[in-house]
Amino acid sequence: MASEVVDATAAKPRGGRFCTVCNDRRPALKRxxxxxxxxxECFYAVFEDEIHRVIVDNHLFKPGERIxxxxxxxxxxxxxxxxxxxxxxxxxxxxxxxLLSIDEGITGYRDDSLETxxxxxxxxGLPLKVVSYKELYGWTMDEIVKLxxxxxxxxxxGVFRRQALDxxxxxxxxxxxxxxxxxxxxxxxxxxxILRGDIARLSRCTSITTGEDGPIPRCKPFKYTYExxxxxxxxxxxxxxxxxECIYSPNAYRGFAREFIKDLERIRPRAILDIIKSGExxxxxTSTKMPEQGNCERCGYISSQKWxxxxxxxxxxxxxxxxxxxxxxxGLNNESNKDMKETNGTKxxxxxxxxTLDF
Amino acid sequence: xxCNSGTCxxxxxREEYSGDDVRHNRPLVTGNSQESNGVSSRGGYSNxxxxxxxxKVNETIASTHQSVAAxxxxxxxxxxxxxxxxxxxxxxxAVTSNAMISPSDNVxxxxxxxPGSRVALQxxxxxxxKSQKNFDxxxxxxxxxxGVGVAYIxxxxxxxxxSNDFDSGLDEMKLIVSSLAPPAxxxxxxxxESIYSPDCAxxxxxxxxxASAVNDVTGKEDLLEHLRMLxxxxxxxxxxxAKIVLGTCTSRIACHVLEATIKGQGFxxxxxxxxxxxxxxxxxxxxxxDCLSEELNTLCSLDSLKTIEVxxxxxxxxNGLIASFVKLLQHENPSRESTIVRTAGKLTPFCFNRIPxxxxxxxxxxxxxxxxxxxxxxxxxLPPESFCIICNSPLKKSGNTIFNDLDDGETxxxxxxxxxxxxxxxxxxxxxxxxxxxxxxxxxxxARDSSISHELLRDQIQDCxxxxxxxxx
Numbered sequence: 001m002a003s004e005v006v007d008a009t010a011a012k013p014r015g016g017r018f019c020t021v022c023n024d025r026r027p028a029l030k031r032x033x034x035x036x037x038x039x040x041e042c043f044y045a046v047f048e049d050e051i052h053r054v055i056v057d058n059h060l061f062k063p064g065e066r067i068x069x070x071x072x073x074x075x076x077x078x079x080x081x082x083x084x085x086x087x088x089x090x091x092x093x094x095x096x097x098x099l100l101s102i103d104e105g106i107t108g109y110r111d112d113s114l115e116t117x118x119x120x121x122x123x124x125g126l127p128l129k130v131v132s133y134k135e136l137y138g139w140t141m142d143e144i145v146k147l148x149x150x151x152x153x154x155x156x157x158g159v160f161r162r163q164a165l166d167x168x169x170x171x172x173x174x175x176x177x178x179x180x181x182x183x184x185x186x187x188x189x190x191x192x193x194i195l196r197g198d199i200a201r202l203s204r205c206t207s208i209t210t211g212e213d214g215p216i217p218r219c220k221p222f223k224y225t226y227e228x229x230x231x232x233x234x235x236x237x238x239x240x241x242x243x244x245e246c247i248y249s250p251n252a253y254r255g256f257a258r259e260f261i262k263d264l265e266r267i268r269p270r271a272i273l274d275i276i277k278s279g280e281x282x283x284x285x286t287s288t289k290m291p292e293q294g295n296c297e298r299c300g301y302i303s304s305q306k307w308x309x310x311x312x313x314x315x316x317x318x319x320x321x322x323x324x325x326x327x328x329x330x331g332l333n334n335e336s337n338k339d340m341k342e343t344n345g346t347k348x349x350x351x352x353x354x355x356t357l358d359f
Numbered sequence: 360x361x362c363n364s365g366t367c368x369x370x371x372x373r374e375e376y377s378g379d380d381v382r383h384n385r386p387l388v389t390g391n392s393q394e395s396n397g398v399s400s401r402g403g404y405s406n407x408x409x410x411x412x413x414x415k416v417n418e419t420i421a422s423t424h425q426s427v428a429a430x431x432x433x434x435x436x437x438x439x440x441x442x443x444x445x446x447x448x449x450x451x452x453a454v455t456s457n458a459m460i461s462p463s464d465n466v467x468x469x470x471x472x473x474p475g476s477r478v479a480l481q482x483x484x485x486x487x488x489k490s491q492k493n494f495d496x497x498x499x500x501x502x503x504x505x506g507v508g509v510a511y512i513x514x515x516x517x518x519x520x521x522s523n524d525f526d527s528g529l530d531e532m533k534l535i536v537s538s539l540a541p542p543a544x545x546x547x548x549x550x551x552e553s554i555y556s557p558d559c560a561x562x563x564x565x566x567x568x569x570a571s572a573v574n575d576v577t578g579k580e581d582l583l584e585h586l587r588m589l590x591x592x593x594x595x596x597x598x599x600x601a602k603i604v605l606g607t608c609t610s611r612i613a614c615h616v617l618e619a620t621i622k623g624q625g626f627x628x629x630x631x632x633x634x635x636x637x638x639x640x641x642x643x644x645x646x647x648x649d650c651l652s653e654e655l656n657t658l659c660s661l662d663s664l665k666t667i668e669v670x671x672x673x674x675x676x677x678n679g680l681i682a683s684f685v686k687l688l689q690h691e692n693p694s695r696e697s698t699i700v701r702t703a704g705k706l707t708p709f710c711f712n713r714i715p716x717x718x719x720x721x722x723x724x725x726x727x728x729x730x731x732x733x734x735x736x737x738x739x740x741l742p743p744e745s746f747c748i749i750c751n752s753p754l755k756k757s758g759n760t761i762f763n764d765l766d767d768g769e770t771x772x773x774x775x776x777x778x779x780x781x782x783x784x785x786x787x788x789x790x791x792x793x794x795x796x797x798x799x800x801x802x803x804x805x806a807r808d809s810s811i812s813h814e815l816l817r818d819q820i821q822d823c824x825x826x827x828x829x830x831x832x
Binding site: 191281 | 622623688699702705706707755
């Protein structure tokens with residue numbers, strides 16, 4: 001392991017008398033981002049204020065907008081819902097907030113976390129909409145994993161969730177979607193894209209708002225918020241959240257980056273923000289070939305190919321071809337597939353054009 | 360919000376992005392060379408005859424040189440000759456397509472004693488040797504042979520080495536350099552402190568003070584690296600060398616990509632990782648940029664190229680963490696280092712990342728044509744406004760000024776990048792001024808003459824100024 005670095009503030013004797021911000025109360029914690037000793041009240045204040053600054057400086061919202069908060073019941077989305085509704089009132093953002101939750105159909109995991117979100121609905125007074133894979137696609141993740149095993153299941157879930165969020169947001173008739181992606185997530189993504197050679201994603205992954213030219217723009221108010229601080233906030237405020245890992249979680253390549261960032265944070269906490277800064281500053285030619293944006297022939301969702309990825313994967317599931325759409329195959333998009341398979345009677349929803357959902 | 364790591368089952372990302380480099384068959388990552396002639400479980404390549412896949416005549420390195428470290432794929436795929444010529448081919452291609460060495464140049468090779476610079480030195484010598492043979496054989500002797508010098512920067516004042524080890528290490532180095540003749544090469548052994556003045560004692564004192572003024576372990580290591588470059592520049596300028604050659608390899612660059620990203624230097628990263636870096640007075644070349652450290656180690660083993668172990672410093676702090684991370688990734692996927700460098704290679708370089716086209720004679724038009732042209736947009740091809748005084752990295756925009764320095768009545772604005780400001784420079788103003796006084800003159804000289812930029816500003820607003828004087832009275 002790398003040798004220890006003595007940070008000036010950490011070298012102060014432990015149990016130094018007062019909070020470094022208010023100089024009045026006893027410190028309750030060491031702030032993960034800056035290592036300064038701080039009392040609970042000042043921590044709440046500085047945590048909430050930094051997020052408020054991010055929202056204002058990046059012009060994330062306009063008064064009167066309807067905003068859906070992607071809520072999984074986990075710590076990030078719970079804290080996001082809590083803080084956003086707080087700030088909405090305190091600073092008069094004038095937003096209409098909703099909770100949007102996705103039910104992937106994972107027993108023993110999602111059904112538990114959904115209970116948390118239902119409690120959040122009551123606790124924070126925010127209307128909740130749950131969209132399920134079952135009603136959208138005719139498949140639950142449990143059924144999918146039974147068919148395809150534990151390889152590539154994250155691909156299915158991720159692709160389906162993205163579309164599910166967009167469809168749910170359209171049903172709620174919201175103007176924007178916010179997610180709880182935090183600084184650690186974004187730093188990991190920057191590293192991952194460097195490791196995997198994805199220069200196109202590298203140029204997009206540090207944007208605080210994405211998809212402005214798509215159906216629903218999404219933004220990440222926690223872009224500069226440390227995961228550890230989110231946990232601390234939730235802990236001290238005793239917020240209600242569900243803290244188990246997905247039972248199907250694999251050793252995705254992200255695991256490497258995650259471990260590394262944890263080690264890095266121990267030696268130099270500000271490195272997480274520095275990685276994000278690097279990601280924003282990379283000199284990437286804007287003439288890099290970007291995919292042409294069109295619409296899926298089957299369901300009308302936004303897509304750069306003939307069929308959107310969700311439809312390709314779905315076709316694979318329905319035909320018992322689990323590898324369809326996985327890896328670099330020519331696959332379905334070169335064939336015009338007219339017949340729609342029976343899928344437990346939810347055929348109607350699958351073929352629904354996006355136009356009727358008022359995107 | 361991210362996927363959590365658990366037990367390995369899914370390779371979802373790996374499946375999608377596995378086709379990184381079609382050239383590299385996924386080799387067996389095994390230390391046991393006896394198995395290496397069997398079937399490779401990944402990529403499906405079978406080399407059961409133990410023959411070189413290129414010439415199909417000779418036996419592979421694993422067969423002929425059992426003692427050579429079985430560094431993954433190459434020793435089970437190539438014979439010694441093909442391996443060597445492949446590696447030298449990469450070097451030669453880098454040199455010619457970037458017009459690195461002109462016949463009239465004197466080239467200074469930085470030699471650390473490690474495998475990278477040892478191979479660089481070897482290859483440069485072989486090129487020079489061939490050039491000399493051609494010269495001797497030609498009738499009109501029109502094309503001169505380029506000169507080669509070797510430099511070792513002695514950093515023992517900061518990283519002490521036991522004097523026996525140091526002396527024997529130095530002797531070995533001198534032996535290596537003298538054996539690489541004809542043509543004979545000058546060998547410079549220069550301590551870092553001589554960057555201050557010829558007076559060793561004063562230099563040593565100032566350098567020690569400077570090093571101890573840096574608290575951060577990574578910062579100290581990086582500062583020393585910057586001083587190393589300044590020392591090389593000084594040797595080259597004072598002894599008439601037109602180019603500096605470093606033995607930096609793909610693996611080292613991969614680490615540097617991550618280091619720069621983690622330190623917030625994403626903007627300047629592309630400047631450091633190209634074949635050519637001409638922002639210095641003496642341009643710096645990286646001809647081994649496409650060679651992996653594994654390949655260089657194999658070659659040193661194969662050809663008994665001696666490396667000086669005792670001069671190799673392990674990296675510490677952030678740099679050390681990254682080095683072990685990259686090693687782990689490379690072990691998991693042997694094309695990872697190449698992928699990292701290839702990704703970073705897609706970042707837009709700077710205008711100084713090519714040999715300056717100054718007064719090239721018509722005899723070298725061929726190499727000029729082959730020189731890579733970057734499609735820089737107009738605003739990207741402008742030279743950066745300022746550079747960091749510590750690490751010389753191009754700065755993104757103004758506003759990095761750390762303070763103004765009065766030097767013989769002329770104001771100079773010293774600017775530094777955020778990384779150097781955090782890990783090298785002290786925080787408060789008085790310590791900062793003291794620190795600045797400890798810097799070698801060649802660093803301070805980078806401070807931009809702020810009176811010039813002030814003039815430029817004035818020109819832009821001249822037509823709206825009501826008063827002639829600077830303060831508006």
